[in-house]
Amino acid sequence: MGPWNCLSWKWSAKQANESPRRPLWGKFSTCLTESGKLKTCLTESGKLKTCPHVLSGREYERTTVLRSFKSLSEQEILALAISLEEEDARIYGDFAEGLKTDYSSTAEVLNQMRAEEDGHRHRLIELYRLKFGEHIPLIRRQDIKGFVYRKPLWLVRPLGLSAVRKETELMELETRRFYERAARHATDASIRQLLGDLAEEERKHSLRAEELESAQRASGALEEEADTRRRLFVLQVIQPGLAGLMDGSVSTLAPLFAAAFATGKSLETLRVGLAAALGAGISMGFAEALSDDGSLTGRGRPWMRGIVCGLMTALGGLGHALPYLIPHIQTATWIAVAVVLVELGVIAWVRHRFMDSPLGSAVFQVVIGGLLVFLTGILIGNS
Secondary structure: OOOOOEOOOOOOHHHHHHOOOOOOOOOEOOOEOOOOOEOEEEOOOOOEEEOOOOOOHHHHHHHOOOEOHHHOOHHHHHHHHHHHHHHHHHHHHHHHHHHOOOOHHHHHHHHHHHHHHHHHHHHHHHHHHHHHOOOOOOOOHHHEOOOOOOOOHHHOOOOOHHHHHHHHHHHHHHHHHHHHHHHHHOOOHHHHHHHHHHHHHHHHHHHHHHHHHHHHHHHOHHHHHHHHHHHHHHHHHHHHHHHHHHHHHHHOHHHHHHHHHHHOOHHHHHHHHHHHHHHHHHHHHHHHHOOOOOOOOOOOOHHHHHHHHHHHHHHHHHHOOHHHHOOOHHHHHHHHHHHHHHHHHHHHHHHHHHOOOOHHHHHHHHHHHHHHHHHHHHHHHHO
């Protein structure tokens, strides 16, 4: 029998310490490492061998013999419920920790939900002790058919507020459906009652979340969080993007038009424009990424800011360089000038829209700067 049929679970102590942790019940055909990659599997003889494939999460579910919900005993249902409540409470805690700096109102709600999930877990453990004793078997959601795979959104920083709220709603819905099904499956009166009560409380969680959102809107907390999202968007995307667009649109004017007037040839001008645009994009990208790590300024991930800044710099330079694909130098130059005017108009609008600059002042500053650089290129090209 090949290595894909892992039927023998009589491991030595050494194998148990070195191997991925699997439940002690059920027959499994694959073993995963901590990173989620297939590394080794257990043969019938109890020896670990290197597996020839690496499985994704979906492939793992297809090749692993998972327990069906119907096959669970009441003891295992309570153990699974305890595991679910503990996991949900920790996820809510991680969400609250990730949002407390910028979205304190939502973080407070998530902490309240975490406390309620802890209360559910305590009630489940008390009933379990009464019915089955102290030992609680390890049964996890990923070992039972029917549970939706959860992406580890709680590990992402910075956390997106809308993504957290959507994930929270899905968690509450899944937990409520689990309790409803578990209550129908249970035959013991006390277990059935507790599971039914928890299903009702999970249903109220969804209603309570809507009420809390309405209360937050009435108190102005949602507007405050919306302002925070806008401020973070400006800091993390608009500012580096605007800096890159200004640099690419303005600083590359001088070498481009100097080459156009000096050579009178579109191909040579295009080469100069491409070199200036791409070189400026790389330079600005690294400069922005290395400027600060965002921990104190709240400007987000440095590599993301660097990518945004570098791309916008290159885009600004390429905009008025690509018209020189046209062989006729005068036509290409007039089109390039028109593109420059559009770029400067976009820069002025972004400054007015997101940086609260008066439109007239923004247009004046951008046009004067661009005109000075443009004249510099013409003077050097004609010298």
